[in-house]
Amino acid sequence: MIQKKICMLGASAVGKTSLVKQYVEGIFSDRYLTSIGVKIDKKVVDVGDSSVQLMLWDIEGVDRYAGFNPKYLRGSAAAIVVVDQTRPQSLLDGLEICRMIKAEKDVPVVMVINKSDLPKADGWDGVAENDGLAMIEANFQTSAKTGEGVENMFLAIAELALKTKVG
Amino acid sequence: MKASFFQELGLFDCAILQRVENDKFMVLYGNAPWFITLFENKLKGELCVIDDSPFFLVDFLFDADEFWQLKTDGRINSGVWSEQTEDALLRLEAAAIFSRGIDYLVLFNMENEFNKRQGMLQSARELLISNDKVLEQHELIRDRVESLASGSEQVKGVEFPVKEVIDHAEFGVAILDANMQRLEQNLALYNLFEMSPNDDGSPADLLLELCHSQFSGFERVLETGSRWNGEIYWLHPPALSRWLQLTVSPVKDESGDRSGWLFLVTDITREKYLKQSNEKLTYFDALTNLPNRQYFWQYLETSIETNQSFYVLLLDVKHLKRTNEEFGFSVGDLVLKEIVDRIRPLLSSNDVFARIGGNEFSIIVRDIDYTKCESLAGQMISAVKEPYYAEDEFKCSVGLSIGGVHYPKDGLSAEELMKYADLASFTAKQNVKSVIQFYSEDLKDSSRKRIEMESALREAIEKKQFELYLQPVLNLSSENITQAEALIRWYRPDLGMVSPAEFIPIAEQTGLIIKIGKWVIEESIRLLSELHRQGKYIKLSINLSPSQVNDRSLLDFIRCTLKESGLNAKYLELELTEGVLVDDFDKVSDFLQEIRKMGVSVAIDDFGTGYSSLSYLQKLPIDYLKIDQSFVFNLMEHESNQAIVKAIIAMATSLKLEVIAEGVEKEEQKAFLKAHGCHFLQGYLFSRPLTYDDFRKLL
Ligand SMILES: Nc1nc2c(ncn2[C@@H]2O[C@H](COP(=O)(O)OP(=O)(O)O)[C@@H](O)[C@H]2O)c(=O)[nH]1
Ligand SMILES: [Mg+2]
Numbered sequence: 021m022i023q024k025k026i027c028m029l030g031a032s033a034v035g036k037t038s039l040v041k042q043y044v045e046g047i048f049s050d051r052y053l054t055s056i057g058v059k060i061d062k063k064v065v066d067v068g069d070s071s072v073q074l075m076l077w078d079i080e081g082v083d084r085y086a087g088f089n090p091k092y093l094r095g096s097a098a099a100i101v102v103v104d105q106t107r108p109q110s111l112l113d114g115l116e117i118c119r120m121i122k123a124e125k126d127v128p129v130v131m132v133i134n135k136s137d138l139p140k141a142d143g144w145d146g147v148a149e150n151d152g153l154a155m156i157e158a159n160f161q162t163s164a165k166t167g168e169g170v171e172n173m174f175l176a177i178a179e180l181a182l183k184t185k186v187g
Numbered sequence: 188m189k190a191s192f193f194q195e196l197g198l199f200d201c202a203i204l205q206r207v208e209n210d211k212f213m214v215l216y217g218n219a220p221w222f223i224t225l226f227e228n229k230l231k232g233e234l235c236v237i238d239d240s241p242f243f244l245v246d247f248l249f250d251a252d253e254f255w256q257l258k259t260d261g262r263i264n265s266g267v268w269s270e271q272t273e274d275a276l277l278r279l280e281a282a283a284i285f286s287r288g289i290d291y292l293v294l295f296n297m298e299n300e301f302n303k304r305q306g307m308l309q310s311a312r313e314l315l316i317s318n319d320k321v322l323e324q325h326e327l328i329r330d331r332v333e334s335l336a337s338g339s340e341q342v343k344g345v346e347f348p349v350k351e352v353i354d355h356a357e358f359g360v361a362i363l364d365a366n367m368q369r370l371e372q373n374l375a376l377y378n379l380f381e382m383s384p385n386d387d388g389s390p391a392d393l394l395l396e397l398c399h400s401q402f403s404g405f406e407r408v409l410e411t412g413s414r415w416n417g418e419i420y421w422l423h424p425p426a427l428s429r430w431l432q433l434t435v436s437p438v439k440d441e442s443g444d445r446s447g448w449l450f451l452v453t454d455i456t457r458e459k460y461l462k463q464s465n466e467k468l469t470y471f472d473a474l475t476n477l478p479n480r481q482y483f484w485q486y487l488e489t490s491i492e493t494n495q496s497f498y499v500l501l502l503d504v505k506h507l508k509r510t511n512e513e514f515g516f517s518v519g520d521l522v523l524k525e526i527v528d529r530i531r532p533l534l535s536s537n538d539v540f541a542r543i544g545g546n547e548f549s550i551i552v553r554d555i556d557y558t559k560c561e562s563l564a565g566q567m568i569s570a571v572k573e574p575y576y577a578e579d580e581f582k583c584s585v586g587l588s589i590g591g592v593h594y595p596k597d598g599l600s601a602e603e604l605m606k607y608a609d610l611a612s613f614t615a616k617q618n619v620k621s622v623i624q625f626y627s628e629d630l631k632d633s634s635r636k637r638i639e640m641e642s643a644l645r646e647a648i649e650k651k652q653f654e655l656y657l658q659p660v661l662n663l664s665s666e667n668i669t670q671a672e673a674l675i676r677w678y679r680p681d682l683g684m685v686s687p688a689e690f691i692p693i694a695e696q697t698g699l700i701i702k703i704g705k706w707v708i709e710e711s712i713r714l715l716s717e718l719h720r721q722g723k724y725i726k727l728s729i730n731l732s733p734s735q736v737n738d739r740s741l742l743d744f745i746r747c748t749l750k751e752s753g754l755n756a757k758y759l760e761l762e763l764t765e766g767v768l769v770d771d772f773d774k775v776s777d778f779l780q781e782i783r784k785m786g787v788s789v790a791i792d793d794f795g796t797g798y799s800s801l802s803y804l805q806k807l808p809i810d811y812l813k814i815d816q817s818f819v820f821n822l823m824e825h826e827s828n829q830a831i832v833k834a835i836i837a838m839a840t841s842l843k844l845e846v847i848a849e850g851v852e853k854e855e856q857k858a859f860l861k862a863h864g865c866h867f868l869q870g871y872l873f874s875r876p877l878t879y880d881d882f883r884k885l886l
Contacts, residue, residue: 025246032312032316033312033316054308054312056267056269056278056301057267057268058243058269059268059269059271085308085311087545088545089266089545091516094249095246107316107319107323108323126774141323142327143323143326
């Protein structure tokens with residue numbers, strides 16, 4: 021079967037781990053347990069007539085304690101940058117991460133705006149008027165908590181990944 | 188395998204494999220239960236193949252392989268990962284080791300380290316996030332009050348709805364007028380200081396007192412009307428104390444005059460406590476053993492507190508990415524380590540040397556004046572420029588851009604210093620050579636200008652302030668105009684014409700070039716279609732910038748725009764500079780193949796100034812070379828230019844490419860070019876770039 025490596029990146033606590041958990045196991049927990057290093061989960065998706073095995077790389081949040089590590093991008097077919105709509109800062113961090121990804125590797129990047137079950141932060145729209153958004157192939161709204169948009173988002177990633185030569 | 192060897196390597200809860208070939212490994216040591224489940228009961232002496240799982244390990248073997256091929260004693264680590272087996276969640280790390288001619292793969296059980304690190308980072312990250320939230324809330328209120336205030340001449344009592352926001356804010360708010368007289372203070376502020384509105388005292392007065400006594404720069408902030416963000420400590424005997432996060436910000440009316448002050452206060456005692464218990468979290472960078480970014484910031488803050496002058500240097504290693512791409516990350520890592528070894532001897536024991544990013548270092552240099560600091564930077568640059576050898580096989584070189592700031596001359600807070608150092612280093616980076624750039628007011632001005640230009644460009648895109656000029660190209664064999672180059676012009680309503688040399692680099696840096704470039708394509712195709720409708724079958728060439736070539740959507744865009752217009756693709760030509768070709772051969776080659784498939788032709792612009800070799804040109808689907816105008820400009824005066832031009836034409840002919848000479852201004856130049864077989868000319872001799880209407884008339 022075709023395997024595609026997908027990197028999940030973003031600031032801490034935006035919901036990367038929760039999105040993978042919701043998608044792969046259908047579970048959500050309110051408790052925040054910070055991720056260390058990398059964890060890979062797999063899931064098979066059907067895209068049209070073919071099946072793809074997604075290798076989801078849940079990577080430790082990029083912040084002042086853990087830098088962006090370009091090595092992890094090697095062989096990836098797409099990158100998902102997750103941001104948290106209750107924290108405008110996470111969008112700024114997310115854009116910076118997109119920039120770093122693009123500088124490193126020509127890979128499609130999608131932005132996922134997570135926690136859509138919670139109210140958007142007041143300052144969000146101000147930050148979201150950002151030209152950096154032009155770098156991004158697509159963006160999605162999800163809630164890892166209710167599961168809304170999660171399945172669709174990963175399906176779209178699988179389609180995008182199939183179009184990418186590497187991975 | 189002796190036990191002492193394991194100890195030497197610091198291996199305890201680990202498994203050791205020796206590489207036999209490619210992905211085949213022999214188990215040398217490994218009897219821990221986790222290893223047995225992970226490798227399905229492989230025993231000592233047995234072989235196992237790692238080609239499918241654990242997937243993380245398979246992935247790491249790419250790096251490992253590169254590293255083993257160097258045949259240099261040492262090790263590289265994979266970083267920690269979690270592996271779910273049937274009955275356990277393992278925390279592992281792998282190392283590729285080369286020792287005494289043998290490739291080892293060692294797996295470590297990192298359970299304990301993992302838990303320790305997670306424990307520390309858990310609270311540290313919760314803290315970061317709550318800190319973000321506090322500052323963001325301050326920012327929001329500040330914005331609202333500011334926008335309200337700029338609508339009236341003075342802050343006279345605060346009105347709905349800001350008043351409501353303030354009353355219900357979870358943090359303390361005080362608004363003072365220009366004479367520091369209280370206008371507002373909310374309930375939360377009373378609560379912070381354990382007061383009540385019915386008591387005598389005023390929390391705003393208390394706050395001012397604390398500011399005066401604890402914050403030495405307070406007077407300066409008030410005089411200059413600047414903003415300040417920081418922490419103050421309130422002690423309320425006998426037993427109560429609080430840490431407060433304070434934002435002080437001037438409120439200005441619409442004419443820009445200061446009409447008052449806004450104070451925002453949040454209790455951060457809990458975060459402060461968490462932070463103190465985290466202080467032991469002194470991290471070092473694993474690769475170089477230097478202090479990391481976080482440690483550096485703390486150190487910088489401490490240095491500021493001692494109030495002695497120092498320089499901060501921000502070092503950015505140039506071309507590291509290229510090294511990584513060309514030779515692999517393990518070589519990049521060796522280069523970084525060696526850089527540290529070369530720089531360290533130049534520093535004194537008082538200085539702090541940290542690695543603050545992938546290719547960034549930072550140094551605090553004390554007891555030094557400007558001249559000495561400049562010469563130190565020069566020494567660092569020369570040391571780093573020397574070539575690097577990885578086991579004789581690879582030779583690579585990198586450069587260094589340095590930004591420098593001085594405390595207290597350039598800035599008083601860590602944030603300010605780092606921001607300015609960053610600006611200086613950014614400026615240094617624009618230089619192709621390795622240089623040091625010190626921060627100055629001028630630099631700030633030019634950065635401000637750049638920002639202004641950026642926002643003007645945004646507006647220009649929106650309001651369509653661009654126009655395409657067409658510069659005719661003369662076909663020497665028919666003496667006819669068969670094609671033209673599209674050149675962008677920007678007319679700024681307030682300033683007039685802005686030269687592309689001025690705004691294109693900024694558009695490049697900010698990514699705006701993508702939008703601008705698409706406009707150019709659309710507009711060119713539109714103009715072409717119009718000309719063709721009038722029976723004027725002209726070909727038009729468009730300049731592409733490097734980032735456009737990297738833009739994945741560009742090909743589709745060209746395809747669609749062409750299709751919609753119904754224009755024959757052979758009338759469109761794209762111009763790329765040589766630099767783009769050298770950047771990433773495979774990518775450019777793919778890109779150009781696609782362009783060729785569409786039927787669009789390709790010219791190499793500014794030819795002769797870059798580094799493209801014959802072999803490059805041979806392999807790429809190219810149709811034209813454009814000789815750079817610098818050779819044509821004093822063609823008749825310099826024999827060397829004549830030689831170059833002749834060589835380019837000869838080379839092009841052998842590759843079956845056609846040649847366009849740019850910048851032709853004189854008849855003799857034209858005669859020379861014609862005599863030597865050049866096919867096309869472009870230049871003032873013949874015509875300058877024209878507006879569409881003038882161009883049409885010329886035809
Ligand atoms: N309400 C809500 N909370 C979420 C959502 N996604 C994640 N969280 C919470 O946000 C916190 C961080 O999530 P986590 O997945 O660990 O973030 P990571 O650091 O990006 O992996 C946890 O407390 C989650 O319960 C969501 O969609 N809605
Ligand atoms: Mg996580």
